[in-house]
Amino acid sequence: MLIDSKFRSENTSQGGRLAAERLANAQPSATTFYPENAVIYAQGDAAGHLYLVEFGVVRICRLTADGRRQINAFHFAGEVFGFEAGEEHQFYAESVNGAGVRVLHGSRNSGVAPDLLALALTSLVRAQQHQLVLGRRSAAEKLAGFILDMVERQEADDVVGLPMQRSDVADYLGLTFETVSRALRVLKDDGLIRVPSVSQIEILDQTALEDLAA
Amino acid sequence: MLIDSKFRSENTSQGGRLAAERLANAQPSATTFYPENAVIYAQGDAAGHLYLVEFGVVRICRLTADGRRQINAFHFAGEVFGFEAGEEHQFYAESVNGAGVRVLHGSRNSGVAPDLLALALTSLVRAQQHQLVLGRRSAAEKLAGFILDMVERQEADDVVGLPMQRSDVADYLGLTFETVSRALRVLKDDGLIRVPSVSQIEILDQTALEDLAA
DNA sequence: CGACCAATTGAATTGATTCAAGGTCCGTGG
DNA sequence: CCACGGACCTTGAATCAATTCAATTGGTCG
Numbered sequence: 001m002l003i004d005s006k007f008r009s010e011n012t013s014q015g016g017r018l019a020a021e022r023l024a025n026a027q028p029s030a031t032t033f034y035p036e037n038a039v040i041y042a043q044g045d046a047a048g049h050l051y052l053v054e055f056g057v058v059r060i061c062r063l064t065a066d067g068r069r070q071i072n073a074f075h076f077a078g079e080v081f082g083f084e085a086g087e088e089h090q091f092y093a094e095s096v097n098g099a100g101v102r103v104l105h106g107s108r109n110s111g112v113a114p115d116l117l118a119l120a121l122t123s124l125v126r127a128q129q130h131q132l133v134l135g136r137r138s139a140a141e142k143l144a145g146f147i148l149d150m151v152e153r154q155e156a157d158d159v160v161g162l163p164m165q166r167s168d169v170a171d172y173l174g175l176t177f178e179t180v181s182r183a184l185r186v187l188k189d190d191g192l193i194r195v196p197s198v199s200q201i202e203i204l205d206q207t208a209l210e211d212l213a214a
Numbered sequence: 215m216l217i218d219s220k221f222r223s224e225n226t227s228q229g230g231r232l233a234a235e236r237l238a239n240a241q242p243s244a245t246t247f248y249p250e251n252a253v254i255y256a257q258g259d260a261a262g263h264l265y266l267v268e269f270g271v272v273r274i275c276r277l278t279a280d281g282r283r284q285i286n287a288f289h290f291a292g293e294v295f296g297f298e299a300g301e302e303h304q305f306y307a308e309s310v311n312g313a314g315v316r317v318l319h320g321s322r323n324s325g326v327a328p329d330l331l332a333l334a335l336t337s338l339v340r341a342q343q344h345q346l347v348l349g350r351r352s353a354a355e356k357l358a359g360f361i362l363d364m365v366e367r368q369e370a371d372d373v374v375g376l377p378m379q380r381s382d383v384a385d386y387l388g389l390t391f392e393t394v395s396r397a398l399r400v401l402k403d404d405g406l407i408r409v410p411s412v413s414q415i416e417i418l419d420q421t422a423l424e425d426l427a428a
Numbered sequence: 429c430g431a432c433c434a435a436t437t438g439a440a441t442t443g444a445t446t447c448a449a450g451g452t453c454c455g456t457g458g
Numbered sequence: 459c460c461a462c463g464g465a466c467c468t469t470g471a472a473t474c475a476a477t478t479c480a481a482t483t484g485g486t487c488g
Contacts, residue, residue: 065428085335085339116331120331120335124334127342134349138476178435178477179476180435182436184436211279214279351476351477353443381466390446391467392446392467392468393443393444393445395468398468399469
């Protein structure tokens with residue numbers, strides 16, 4: 001089975017945005033605003049819809065039995081989330097910093113399957129990337145991978161925003177927020193980054209970051 | 215956008231096997247046998263094909279800059295692998311213990327998109343599950359999650375086979391093989407499992423394992 | 429200005445890794 | 459058939475890194 005290159009070609013840095021636009025334009029609907037930390041859907045809710053981030057950032061989370069939180073993904077403007085397996089959501093989605101979200105409505109058999117596939121592959125690629133980052137041994141390596149991911153998705157050159165707080169980053173990387181803070185300091189002391197403000201990171205040595213994260 | 219429940223209903227424990235069968239039957243092809251540790255495709259090879267495991271186990275891996283190996287996924291009989299983003303494989307695939315693999319050939323526009331979507335979602339769900347396991351803090355928790363995954367996919371009741379060696383499990387969980395060995399001992403000493411042989415694990419207390427891994 | 433929340437930093441502890449030494453299993457050859 | 463060799467697994471002890479708990483700093487909003 002050869003996957004049509006039309007599907008794949010959209011799936012690298014663009015993150016399936018063409019497919020998302022096609023779906024969104026096919027049947028426009030209203031954008032809902034979710035204030036900071038507002039729940040978009042909860043664990044156990046009926047699944048099946050897809051959501052398009054218009055602006056802001058969304059996090060996809062899951063709570064463990066002992067009350068810890070694992071963040072599965074962050075989604076930025078232009079990205080689509082909501083793919084899941086069963087009839088119920090295994091994860092819950094929240095607005096990180098105030099986000100506008102549009103539900104994608106559409107008939108089931110209107111020839112959008114190729115677009116759906118492209119979007120699903122985008123999510124798959126992100127998940128695979130996250131697997132790699134989570135599997136890295138040291139905190140500094142994880143953080144380097146995270147920062148590079150942010151750079152790529154924000155299409156920023158050297159100053160990248162961190163719209164989520166340290167504990168979000170920690171739960172995304174499987175660390176504590178103190179360790180995130182310390183790892184940032186290590187990268188800073190080694191001259192790989194600068195931290196002009198709490199929510200901004202300037203890349204000083206992208207090559208060194210990539211070597212760490214590779 | 216409402217994802218057709220036909221796609222989703224196949225995507226839980228069955229792991230998209232119906233879709234895989236439909237694709238395989240659509241255009242049968244020969245099965246290739248890959249001996250232990252044989253490479254099925256290499257990092258950098260042209261991507262685009264999908265592969266069906268007929269028997270045996272396949273691992274999907276990636277090497278890091280400093281020579282460590284991250285195993286992204288294991289695939290068992292009946293499962294499909296090979297989904298990737300760009301034109302080149304970002305990962306490499308190897309036979310773990312001698313595996314029969316069939317390349318899925320087919321015309322690009324023969325109405326198989328729904329099946330492709332189902333399979334891609336299956337891979338996505340597995341990747342998400344793996345994210346959760348990798349994010350767990352302790353080695354025992356990771357191992358509990360891994361064992362439960364094996365139980366589910368082998369459809370075994372209480373004795374589950376571990377066809378891969380300790381170092382494979384370690385690279386899958388982001389641990390060292392010594393830590394895997396020690397974590398197994400912990401689970402054994404706590405009465406959650408028995409280890410009748412090196413490659414077999416008997417579940418004694420599935421509920422406790424689930425509590426650990428949840 | 430003061431209160432509050434997030435982030436940083438410090439010190440002690442816990443847990444995984446590292447390095448090293450046996451132990452087990454299995455296939456091969458005498 | 460048994461002994462040997464090699465690969466894999468287990469176990470031990472020391473080290474190192476992340477967590478935990480606690481204190482302090484920084485920034486924001488009323």
